Structures are given as structure tokens and as C-alpha cells.
Amino acid sequence: VARQMPKFVKRNLQRFLLPLIVLQNLFFMSKFTIRNNIIRPNRFTYTIVSCINNLFLIGVNIYYTIFSPLRECIDKFSAIHTVLLVHCISACTAYVFYFVSNLYQRSNHIRFILRLQKENDILPFNVYKELIVENWLFVSMAMLANVSIFILHYVFLNMLWDTSHFLLMVSIMYFDVDIVYAISMIKFMRVKLFIWIHEIKMTAKRAVCEKHCHMLFKCFSDIINAFQIYKKILQMQILLLTFEVFTSSLTYVEFLIGFGHSSKHKGGVWVYVVIISMFLKSVAFLSKLSSQCEKFYKTIDAVEFECAALLNDELSEAMKRLCKNVRRVNSTSFKKLAVCG
Structure with missing residues (x-):
């Protein structure tokens, strides 16, 4: 029992993670399992x-x-075959890497979740309900985007696409799972960091003991450490996802050019609508992740600014030590997420 206690996950965090876990399990991509409030690696059968x-x-x-049925639709544009091959190689490489990475990083995924909740006992974190609702909405919208593309395929292009293309579309959704997870978790960390800034402002206005300042410093360190784990488990996956989106984009462009040269396709303007929507969906997810990362970095800058401003005020020695330690950790431990290492 003593060994299981550190792996206890609180109900609020479980509710926040629930839509992500549901989405991951649809594609058998779950990073961990939570049963009886205890987080554990997935069982061997699940693996x-x-x-x-x-x-x-x-x-x-x-x-x-x-x-590919496209071979019958595109008669004079052979470049599409080369692009399909490149896309296939990149996608298959990503599937293998994602599986091996999730298996290899399973302990880090658990450490990341446990690290995220470590400061919950200290910070007045009362926005879980709002975050849970937003997370459900975001995951639902991500799935709705894919379902909408499916509908476009089979309502307007039913004469063009076959079962193999449907399965391909499902396999493409596989890559959306991890980026949705990455977006949700970086937003979660940003909100917690924003609340930390609010707490240190309130702390500076009242007399506090050194123990409370030490707890605030521990909170900030936990958030930064959680981000370091986040980088470790998702950095290469985001790199591969970016490359996959790039090769997919080439495929979509070749589709558009190929259909323009073809006399056999019957999809009309809806062919272009579907292909462009697939491209925009992929770009939108990457842009959303980039935006959330940028907001997180700006919040880190806000921490630096707030601590620097507080050091110019009349503070207790404990508060001054807290601000100096936070700036030290910020300058030595925090490094931005870079997809190229």
C-alpha cells in the first residue's frame, strides 16, 4: 500500500484527463491506466x-x-505515385516510433501526471470545472473536424473513394490523438502557472512565513519539472508529426494538381473542398499547439517580470529569497520546446 500512495491521482485531475483517455483508447494509444484512483502502466494485453x-x-x-483508387482517377500525372510512397514511408515510420516511444516512455508519462498534481495541495486551484468543460469541448471539436471530413468524403465523393480510403482516413486520425493530448496538457500547465503568479502577488501583500514561501517555490519547481518531462516524452513525436503533416501536405497538393489534369474524377469542386479541409485540419492542430506553447512561454516571462518587480519592493527576506530562487530556476532549468532537439 505504501508503494501505491505516491501514484494516487485525484478525482479532479482524473476528470480533466478523461476525454483524453477516451480518445487515446479509441486508437489503443493510452499512455497509462487509472483504476481505483491509482495510475499504473498499461497491462501487457493492452500493449x-x-x-x-x-x-x-x-x-x-x-x-x-x-x-490506391487514385491510380484509376489520375491518368497523366504519375508524380502522385511517388508522393504516396513518401507519405506511406513517413506514416509507417511514425506508427512504429509512436508505439515504441509510448512503450519506452510509459514511466515518464506517469511521472508527468503525478508531477502535475503535486502542487494542488498548496495552490488555490479552483478552476478545474472550467478546464474540464473546455477539455471536453476541445476533444469533441477535434473529433468533429475528422467526422466532418468523413461526411464530405462519403456524401459528395462516394463514387470516388472506397473502403481502403476510409481506413486510411481513420489511420490519419491516429496522429491527431497525441497532438490533442499535447495541446491540452500545455494549456493545463499554463493555467497552473498563471494561478501561481496570482498567488505570489497576493502573498507579497501580506505577511507570510518562510514555510509558505518555500511551498510556493516548490510549486514553481514542480511546474517547470513537469514541463521538462513533457518535452522529453513529446518532443520527438511532435517532430515526426510535423514531418508527417509536411508529407501529407505534399500529397494534398499533388492530389489537387492531379485532379486538375485528370479527366476521370467525378467529384467536381467537392474534391478540392475535401482535400483543402484535410490540409487545414492538420495545419490548425499544429498552429494550436504552437500558440499554446507561445502562451506558456509568455507566462514564464510574466513570472520573471513579476519576481523582478517584487525584488524592487520592500519585502521580507523570505519573499526576496523566493523571487531570487524562482529567477534562478527560470534561467537555469527552463528551456523551450524545440522540435529539432
Whole structure:
């Protein structure tokens, strides 16, 4: 029992994670399992099923590349075949890496979740309900975007696409799962950091003991350490996702050019609508992640500014020590997320 206590996950955090866990389990991509409020690595059977699922997705991409219905629709534009091959190789590489990475980083995924909740006992964090609702809405909108593209495919292009293309579309959704997770978690950390700034402002206005200042410093350190784990587990995946979006974009461009040269396709203007919507969806997710990271970095800058401003005021020695320690940690430990290492 003593060994399990540090792995206890509070109900509020579980409610926040629930839509992400549901989304991950749809594609057998769950990073961990939470049962009876205890977070654990996934069972061996789940790992086997996840491996089979990845092999199936790889098979779908290979099958689609070889037997793509687009080969019958594009008669004079052979470059599409090369682009499909490049896209297939990049996608299959990403599937393998995602599976191996999640397996290798499973302990870090658990450490990340546990680190996120460490400061909950200290900070007055009363915005869980709002975050939970926003997270459900965000995950639902992400799924709705994919469902909308499916509808466009099968309502307007039913004569063009077959079952293999449907399976390919499902496999493409696989890459949306981790980026949705990354966006939600960086936003979660940013909100916690924003609340920390509010707390230190309130603390500076009243007399506090050294113990409280030490707890505030521990809170900030936990947020920064959580971000370092976040970088470690998601940095390479985001890099691969960026490359996958790039190759997908090439594919979409070749589709557009190919359909423009083809006399066989019957989709009309809806072909272009569907292809452009697929491209915009991928770019929108990456842009959202970039935006959330930028907001997080600006919040870190706000911490630096606030501590520097407080040092110019008449403060207790404990508060001055807190501000100096925070600035030291900020300058030595915090490094921005870079997809290239």
C-alpha cells in the first residue's frame, strides 16, 4: 500500500484527463491506466492489442499506396505515385516510433501526471470545472473536424473513394490523438502557472512565513519539472508529426494538381473542398499547439517580470529569497520546446 500512495491521482485531475483517455483508447494509444484512483502502466494485453493495431494501420497505408483508387482517377500525372510512397514511408515510420516511444516512455508519462498534481495541495486551484468543460469541448471539436471530413468524403465523393480510403482516413486520425493530448496538457500547465503568479502577488501583500514561501517555490519547481518531462516524452513525436503533416501536405497538393489534369474524377469542386479541409485540419492542430506553447512561454516571462518587480519592493527576506530562487530556476532549468532537439 505504501508503494501505491505516491501514484494516487485525484478525482479532479482524473476528470480533466478523461476525454483524453477516451480518445487515446479509441486508437489503443493510452499512455497509462487509472483504476481505483491509482495510475499504473498499461497491462501487457493492452500493449499487445496496441501493437496489433499499429501493424494494422501500417498495413492499411501500404495497401492504399499499392492499390490506391487514385491510380484509376489520375491518368497523366504519375508524380502522385511517388508522393504516396513518401507519405506511406513517413506514416509507417511514425506508427512504429509512436508505439515504441509510448512503450519506452510509459514511466515518464506517469511521472508527468503525478508531477502535475503535486502542487494542488498548496495552490488555490479552483478552476478545474472550467478546464474540464473546455477539455471536453476541445476533444469533441477535434473529433468533429475528422467526422466532418468523413461526411464530405462519403456524401459528395462516394463514387470516388472506397473502403481502403476510409481506413486510411481513420489511420490519419491516429496522429491527431497525441497532438490533442499535447495541446491540452500545455494549456493545463499554463493555467497552473498563471494561478501561481496570482498567488505570489497576493502573498507579497501580506505577511507570510518562510514555510509558505518555500511551498510556493516548490510549486514553481514542480511546474517547470513537469514541463521538462513533457518535452522529453513529446518532443520527438511532435517532430515526426510535423514531418508527417509536411508529407501529407505534399500529397494534398499533388492530389489537387492531379485532379486538375485528370479527366476521370467525378467529384467536381467537392474534391478540392475535401482535400483543402484535410490540409487545414492538420495545419490548425499544429498552429494550436504552437500558440499554446507561445502562451506558456509568455507566462514564464510574466513570472520573471513579476519576481523582478517584487525584488524592487520592500519585502521580507523570505519573499526576496523566493523571487531570487524562482529567477534562478527560470534561467537555469527552463528551456523551450524545440522540435529539432
